[in-house]
Amino acid sequence: MSPSNAPRLTRRSLGRIAAAAAIAAPAAGSLAACGRDADPNAITFLSWDNAEVMGPVIEQFEQEHSEYHVEVQYAPPVAGYIQKLQTQLGSNSAPDVFIITAENKKQLMDGAFVQDLSGESWASNLNETAVETYSRDGKLYGSAISAWAGGLVVNLDLVPGEFPTDWDGFLSLCKQLKADGTVPYLEAVGGMTDTVCAFVGMQNLAYGGTMDQQIWDGDLTFEEAWTPAVEAWYQLFGEGILDSSAAGLTGDVVLPEFQQGRLAIMSTGSWGISGITGGAPDLNFEFKAVPGFDGQSFWSGAVSPGLALNTKAKNPDAAKVFLEWMSTEPGVSFYQQANQFISTVKDYEPELPAQLGDLVSAVQDGRYYLPAVSWVDNNDVLAGEANALIQQLATGDIEPVDVGKGLDAKLASLQ
Amino acid sequence: MKHLRSILLSVVMLPLAGVVAIPFYYILVNTLKTQPEISASPLGLPSGVDFSNYAEVFEALPIWQSFLNTLYVGVVSIFLMLLVGSMAAYGMLIGQGLLTKLIGVICLIAFLVPGQTTLIPLYRMLSGMYLVDTLEGLIFLYMGGAIFCYFLIIGYMRTIPTEMFESARIDGASAFRIYRSIVLPLIRPILVTVGVFQAMWVWNDFITPNVFINSPDKQTLVLQVYSAVGQFSTDWPAFMTLSVIVLAPLVVFFIAAQRHIVSGLVTGSVKG
Amino acid sequence: MGTAIAPPRPAPPFQSPPRPTRLQRLRRRGIESYLFTLPVIVVFVVLFAIPLAQSFYYSLTDFNGYSTEANFVGFENYTTIWQDSSMLSALGFTLIFTIATTLAITALAIPLALVLNQKFFGRNLVRSVFFFPSVVSVAILGLVWGFIFAPLGTGVINSIIGWFGAQPVAWLAEPTLARLSVIIVAVWGGTGWHAVLYLAYLQAIPSEFYEAASIDGATRWQQFRYMTLPLLTPAITVSQLLLLTGGLKVYDLPYTLTGGGPGFATRTLTQSIIENGIAQGEVGKASALSVVFFIAVGLIIVAQLALSRRLEARFS
Incomplete structure (x- = not known):
């Protein structure tokens, strides 16, 4: 290379670009300035x-x-x-x-x-x-x-017949499937899962739907309110249905397993339905509520x-x-068709995929719960803490009772 | 002997590069598959090459407009930051005063500023200059990259034997002429390298255009990639396809540029 | 070490009769040098100093990032930020990550750059392949590496070790393995980038030096140890500075790969800052964290520079 080449090139392009920038900048500025207040409509x-x-x-x-x-x-x-x-x-x-x-x-x-x-x-x-x-x-x-809900998605070919509505029934179903050589259930425990949220939601119901307000008022602790829910969920690990590797799973990794029929049940939200059918158009599946204590099933979810x-x-x-x-109807119906969400307005009844099952009525009746939305304040910090605690529980580093304790400590440190 | 070493290097490096490239293989291969195929075997080869992902993306999004926007912002901002950065590096090299030392420290500080916290002050500044929602506003913000350029160039200049810069001073040439006709050619490998680095950054940056660009017709390519991101899930086939589209020009640019990175110092210039 | 190679020192200043006095020269150089550095100073003041000063001001207020006004609260934000218990483990992993990636990338990038500077078949391809991991968006990397590290038997690594009869490993579910995985991906992503940086700096070494050294009968190792390495010290300083600042500020990679988990194992300081401040709309608090962070990183950098100055002195 000869030293004289480079500078010439540089000089020429400098002039051109500087000129372009000088013309473009004021023009763009004035356009933006006058475009603002002109049109009342x-x-x-x-x-x-x-x-x-x-x-x-x-x-x-x-x-x-x-x-x-x-x-x-x-x-x-x-x-x-x-x-x-x-x-x-x-x-x-x-x-x-x-x-x-x-x-x-x-x-x-x-x-x-x-x-x-x-x-x-x-x-x-x-x-x-x-x-x-x-x-x-x-x-x-x-x-x-609109609103969304999350729960279990069941492969109806692998799990024919009545789906249990109580947790013990679900656990024995999983054990049965496992004994028959099918992977019964996988959950990506990157943090709070749909099942944990649904269980906490059942607790919220038991406390009259004001559980979080009571916690913030100091009348209740996370430890009291959450421990039964977390203990129930942790049975998945105790019964050998999940193991600590669940903490290293992501939803994207679990999804193909379910789509390919290698997995009987997984958990996801109603928004995940197009992802399932997109990759597996002929899969025979249905959304089911998370089976609860005493046959009281429930959903995670939010507006x-x-x-x-x-x-x-x-x-x-x-x-x-x-x-x-x-x-209202004209906009909602048009938007709903573009977006496939579950609309909840009173003057429009959406047509939704049959695979959503009971989820649709649950959404319209508000039978769902999500801690991070329901908490009074500091939602992000507490959600981060809850995610980490649930993961630690999944990897066996802490006990179920420590999840509530950890959240109590976190909340105390924030107030 | 020399031949043998070259063969040996190929035998070791090519498979190693193959291992490093596995994630790219995954990305590329999945943009050529249909959704059911991806789910059937995420890592397998497609049964037939299927360009429908690309066709869909080009149909749904203003890719060409965004490409031209990105190109304009990229070319102008990289030219300007290389100019400012290399001038500063040369200024530092010839200056010996306390103030120039201070500038060195000051530039270091710029590296430590966490970008997230200065967004609001910058937005207010730009909106006062009527530069919000303009491509020139982006160029203005990317000028901050000049500090990075300065830093890499000054390090490079310190590696070059000083007599190479000094020889021209004998003729009494002005500093600007020396900069233009001696310094710039001498530091060409680092200019190209820094240009490549900064091109990657400007091309891929999401935060700045996301906050500062409003009009759809002024969007950059990366904003199109993120249109595949939803509240709960990402449309991965679209996201990966768009990423490949965004990266393709960069690959071409890098392959063209690397010839200039490894061009070496002009033999004989040491002797003046 | 037998044959001593004269380290390449700059030649003694030229001697040319008609030249301005030392003082005059210095003065002219001073003015010229300021003219050359003026643009970068403008860039710094406008794009860094002013916003940073504003950021510092916010750290003394209850500004929430939304409202257009803010109340002065003194140093209150600086005391409250220490109440976060996860901060300590975040600090721990951030330091481990920074040190591990800085050392590993430096140790791998220099040899890689030396190899890529040689002529061999497929060199351009290899260079590109090593460079490109740093270009792909972190969001995709999270997805792809999620499949590679998947704890199921179908995960890429687990399928490979499965051929040898090993049991699947839960890469991202075990704290130590998760930390290791994040570091591996960071090294995979950064090595090629830094190798290209070193490659550029290698071009500044005139080939005459090597020719002279070969004539003197220096071995390859001696050439590397007494010539290449000393000449690369400015490059090492720059590269490590970037690795340190980048490592201490790291956020997206661990976050997309593990979400900071399992538990708090791969949480970083920046994740804490973002969770505590920016997502909560507590810009005052986030700014205070940033200021503290800024000072801490600054101190580490100053220490690193002092160390590298001493190393430079030792090697040359």
């Missing part, structure tokens, strides 16, 4: 679904309401979305409509970033559990039109994220038109 929206799902929904809305148009931004859930929204709110540039969810609802409500929607005519169309999830002091801060209205929305009236459409 523009609705800005930060979507958490990707463009493939949300694009057609928005198109449909704009077709039905041709006077409005929606400027959509996208961010993938969950961390990417929360981070983007947080940054926008913190610098006063958040869109009119955005997502409220378990991870950010406390901050959004505390900071008064979201408007009360309880006075809107369509609010009564929402399911009670959904309203409760995003309400505080009688005010409604988000419109959630889906809701749409919220920015307190500082530039065009609140236009945004409300969009919210109403998204929360």
Whole structure:
């Protein structure tokens, strides 16, 4: 190489690029500056679904309401979305409509970033559990039109006949399958699993549905409330159905085992159904509730994220038109077909895959529980702690009673 | 003897590279399979080559637009950061004062700043400059990479015998001319290497465009990859297919660039 | 060590009659050098110093990242961050990870760079293959390595050891193995990248040096020990600095691979920071953690630099 070559190249490209940058920067800046306040019928929206799902929904809305148009931004859930929204709110540039969810609802409500929607005519169309999830002091801060639940998925060819509704029955079924040479059950214990959550949910029911409030009020401890649930779940290990390697499994590793018929039962949420059928279209399977104490089966699950209205929305009236459409039949039915979620609004009955079984009615009746959503505060830190404790239990490092104890200690250190 | 060693190296290194490449094999092979095939044998070869994953992705997402956006941001920002970084390194080399030492320490600090915590201040700054949701805003933020360039280049310059830089000073050439016609050619291997490193970073960075880009038509390629991520699960075939699409230009770039990395110092330049 | 090879020292300064006095030269050099460093200073001030100062200010407030205002709370955040009990185990693994990856990658990357600098059939391919692990997004790596380390008989490693009659191993479910697995993936991902860095620095060694050394009858080992290694010390310093800062800040790789588990085995400091601060919207607290972290990493780096200065002095 000759030294004279490189500089010439560099100099030429420098000039061109600098010129391009100089022209482009002011132009882009002025565009952004004047595009903002011009249109009173523009609705800005930060979507958490990707463009493939949300694009057609928005198109449909704009077709039905041709006077409005929606400027959509996208961010993938969950961390990417929360981070983007947080940054926008913190610098006063958040869109009119955005997502409220378990991870950010406390901050959004505390900071008064979201408007009360309880006075809107369509609010009564929402399911009670959904309203409760995003309400505080009688005010409604988000419109959630769906929910999900998680439990067991059963290969009906490997497990024909009646499926047990009590835990002991389930354990003996697994032992029977194992004796016959089938892998009965696998669970990816990366932390809190659907089965653990369902058991804690049964406990919550036993405490009148206010278990977590009682814990935070100091009337109850995690140790008291959780230990029976954790002990029941831990029988999976005691009876030799699972071993400590479950802590090293991921859902992605378990799924092909189930799809290929090498595994009789696994646990997942209703959102996992398209993953199962996508890889195994002909598999004969059905969702089943987690069998509980005394035949009281239950589900893990939560209300889906809701749409919220920015307190500082530039065009609140236009945004409300969009919210109403998204929360009632025309929008819900269209969105539901694109997304295959379990809608819970009162004026629309979705058509859902038969494999979901009893899960659909459980979702519509609110028969599900998820600790991280139900906890009063510090959800993330406690969820991290719970995940770690359950894993330690799975690997045999601690006893069932230590899970509740650990959570009590964590909560105490946070308050 | 020399021939024998070359054969021996091939015999050892090629299988070793094969082992290192197993994860890539997995990614590539699964983009050519249908969903049921992936589930049937995640690691097996496809029964027939099936490009439907690619066809679907190209149909559903504005890949070309995003590619051009990424290319624009990448080329401009890497050029600028190499320029700023190499100038600073040369400045440090010729300067002896206390202040230049201080700059060295200051640049070190930049390495320690955790990116997550400075997002909000940066967003406010950019929004004051009307650079949010512009590709130029991304370029502006990526200029921070100049510090990394500086760091690698100054280390490289310290390895080069100083007389190579000094010889030109005899002629009384200006510092800028020396920088242009002596320094830049001399440090070409590290410029190319740092350029490659930074290209990988800019090309793959998710956090910055996710936070700072709003309009769909200004999205970079990585944002398209993450459109396959859902609340509970990721559409892995789409995610892997998109990743291969994002990585393909980088592979080409790396193969083209590596010729310049290993070009060696010009023989004879020591003698001036 | 028999034959001493003269370490390549810079030649004595040239002697040329008409030249400015020392003082004049220094002054001109000073001004020029500031002009050259000016752009990088601007970059630093705008993109690092100002945001960092703001970050420090947040650490003294109850800012939650959402609201546009914040109240001053003094050093309260700095006392509350120490209440997290998982912090200690996070600190432990972060240190193990950092030290192990820094040592392993350095020990592997230098020989790899030397090999990749030789001519052999398939060299370009091998170079690319080793380099590319660092390019793939961590999200995919988590998935792929999840299958490789899967504890079932169908896991890649377990199938291979199964051919030799061994029982399946629960790679990610046993604390020590999980830590080892995370480190292995990090080394797999980082070695090629750092080898390319060393490869670039090897180009700065004029081939005349090697020619001279061969004529003097130096063996390959002597050439490496007394010539290549001393000349590579700046590269080692840069590479280790990157490994140390990267290692101490590591988050995504352990998180996608193990979620920080089993238990707290592979939790890192950054995961704690993110869980405690950013996800909770407690930016004040997260900023305090970052400031503490920043100071700690800074101290480690200063120590590392001092050490490498001494090594450089010893080797050259």
